[in-house]
Ligand SMILES: Cc1cc2nc3c(=O)[nH]c(=O)nc-3n(C[C@H](O)[C@H](O)[C@H](O)COP(=O)(O)OP(=O)(O)OC[C@H]3O[C@@H](n4cnc5c(N)ncnc54)[C@H](O)[C@@H]3O)c2cc1C
């Protein structure tokens with residue numbers, strides 16, 4: 001049982017939980033994730049470890065309420081427990097001094113990009129960040145990311161803050177005027193695909209962190225398989241980070257939609273119980 | 279004693295089973311088990327051979343005639359004691375051992391008649407036990423030694439039990455959120471009721487074993503760290519949990535599962551009770567399961583119970599070569615699952631939305647025997663045909679789990695990815711580290727995994743006691 005010691009609402013439907021997990025907190029490296037199960041009837045859900053504090057023995061997770069499990073998780077309060085917490089899983093990010101790194105975070109993906117950015121900064125990289133959100137109210141971690149970045153851009157789909165448009169608009173401009181050694185993009189699959197399409201013709205090394213549907217998270221089921229350069233990989237043990245130019249994004253998007261009907265049913269059942277999320 | 283010798287039955291007492299029409303609609307156990315009368319009748323068929331061949335066929339050498347004799351005499355408590363002396367998980371082995379290739383294969387009665395249904399009798403005495411009440415013998419004195427067991431499948435559970443019985447402190451680490459390994463996540467409720475597995479696990483807990491779930495060794499702790507934490511020996515029983523795929527075009531289409539994924543969703547996550555339980559599973563009208571082993575049968579029968587109209591088993595060899603247990607092949611056929619033998623898929627074809635809709639297959643012939651001793655399937659030229667499918671489950675085998683070898687550099691592994699051990703002791707290339715079960719043998723059986731756990735426990739005990747003795751000797755020399 002893992003006790004929740006802190007809860008924060010970062011934006012509408014985006015929440016942070018700090019949970020007791022002493023051993024995971026000792027072992028976590030940037031880019032790794034955990035799998036949790038809220039209660040006996042719950043599903044196993046992967047979430048990136050946003051931050052780990054081994055002196056306190058806690059880890060932080062940030063999640064967006066998109067369906068049954070994330071909405072239910074958002075209902076938990078400080079003092080509540082999460083039944084199962086397993087990790088750290090997946091390969092850590094490859095942290096070294098590349099030179100100039102562009103970090104692109106979209107939506108809740110900014111939370112996933114944060115620990116990697118922190119580590120890349122510490123490794124001596126020059127960091128330019130591009131944060132994208134649907135609208136200003138959904139933009140998270142801007143200040144924290146600004147602290148780590150030599151330069152930071154914000155884009156919103158509706159123009160409510162920063163550049164009116166997509167992260168790729170800024171990326172294209174940067175590519176024209178600056179030398180870029182690495183692009184690291186985390187966010188919705190469509191966004192990562194768009195980034196890959198921009199950097200590929202320019203031959204800029206690009207890493208994306210993929211988020212297929214997972215079950216065990218340890219390589220036992222193959223449900224998380226993705227096609228990378230024509231080869232099948234299990235995202236949980238071979239990833240979650242891959243070379244963006246080799247990823248079959250269309251297949252990933254199709255596979256993410258496998259349980260759409262069931263996800264709707266599960267959410268309805270939860271709503272019938274009076275839980276509506278934020 | 280042995281009665282009605284003259285009127286010895288030629289056939290064994292059939293296993294009472296749930297009616298076919300009912301059972302394909304529920305997940306309750308299919309084989310209901312013998313009644314007292316049926317068990318005694320079957321037990322009376324045994325010749326009580328002075329040199330029982332059946333025992334030679336049992337990997338853990340259960341004293342078969344002795345426990346059968348107790349059944350005849352109605353001494354069920356003694357019967358279970360005799361079985362448990364060699365086999366700590368009889369309720370499980372009685373259900374899932376491939377008996378026709380083990381104990382029953384060698385039963386002398388089998389030469390002329392049906393062999394004694396040893397597995398069913400073993401299950402009978404094991405199931406009878408909760409009612410007669412099993413007591414844990416007094417705890418042995420503590421040796422002060424600590425052993426870590428990695429993986430809670432039959433290998434790990436057996437090693438844990440045997441070491442605890444010898445007075446060692448045992449901690450069992452399991453990556454998943456429930457212990458039991460394949461018994462829990464793989465073999466379905468209708469063949470391996472989960473309360474049976476839980477009862478065995480409770481027994482092991484009563485012996486004093488601590489079970490820690492959600493611990494992936496390799497990532498949360500490495501084996502080195504376990505030693506640093508004060509463990510004196512380690513047993514690796516992490517199984518063969520990595521699903522194999524066919525490696526043919528279209529395999530990542532939606533609607534195509536590995537058997538592992540499908541069975542984990544159904545058994546461990548209870549997808550058959552969705553939405554009461556959160557995890558869903560997709561079963562279309564027409565399901566094709568690829569493979570011919572127990573795993574394929576389990577997946578096919580689960581799909582049927584989840585509402586598929588037609589379920590096919592597509593297997594590249596013939597029925598004779600199918601590695602599934604005889605009893606399960608029969609159950610599967612009875613339930614109306616359609617077998618397509620000598621057939622091999624070569625390509626999956628999807629619809630516009632990315633879902634599998636068809637499977638292209640080739641017909642096969644049997645050629646010369648291959649290294650497995652079974653006749654090799656050879657494709658027949660131009661025999662391609664298309665099968666319409668809405669769900670595909672790939673059950674062509676599992677590979678050893680690489681997580682621990684990857685994080686334990688000194689551990690020697692074979693080219694198949696299994697851990698290299700000393701056959702006699704289970705000792706690996708690292709001192710104090712032992713391994714057994716599917717991680718050593720490749721995907722095999724429950725009873726062989728248990729046998730390996732037992733062997734390793736014996737060797738670990740010896741190793742720890744020698745270590746203790748050497749320490750004492752050293753101290754004595756130091757003092758003198
Ligand atoms: C390695 C990894 C790390 C992740 N880290 C985070 C994180 O730090 N924060 C966070 O908010 N989410 C993260 N995700 C995604 C998160 O696991 C899913 O959003 C979650 O499983 C949704 O569960 P649900 O029951 O709430 O919604 P569901 O009912 O399962 O899904 C609702 C909607 O979300 C979409 N969806 C389902 N699964 C995913 C997925 N894996 N990725 C994207 N969309 C999905 C569905 O298509 C559907 O439209 C991560 C995923 C992976 C694989």
Ligand SMILES: Cc1cc2nc3c(=O)[nH]c(=O)nc-3n(C[C@H](O)[C@H](O)[C@H](O)COP(=O)(O)OP(=O)(O)OC[C@H]3O[C@@H](n4cnc5c(N)ncnc54)[C@H](O)[C@@H]3O)c2cc1C
Pocket residue numbers: 374375376428429430431432433434451452453454457458459460461464465466493494495496515516517518519541572573576603679681682714715716717721722723724725727
């Ligand atoms: C569907 C199915 C049906 C079967 N039917 C039969 C049958 O009828 N008869 C029969 O005899 N055999 C059958 N088998 C085979 C039998 O179940 C296996 O041979 C046996 O379970 C192997 O036991 P094991 O202890 O080696 O490993 P497993 O049972 O595989 O257990 C290994 C455990 O280790 C855990 N683990 C793995 N890595 C780690 C790690 N790094 N840290 C912590 N824990 C870890 C896993 O989560 C798992 O729980 C079947 C197998 C399957 C899949």
Ligand code: SF4
Pocket residue numbers: 335336337338339340342365371372375377380381382396397400725
């Ligand atoms: S353990 Fe298996 S092989 Fe041995 S007697 Fe029992 S059923 Fe037969």
Ligand code: SF4
Pocket residue numbers: 323324325326327330331332333342343384385386387394396
């Ligand atoms: S070989 Fe058959 S008949 Fe003989 S003791 Fe064994 S079970 Fe009984």
Ligand code: FES
Pocket residue numbers: 213214215216217218219220221222223224225234235236237
């Ligand atoms: S989640 Fe099961 S193999 Fe990756």
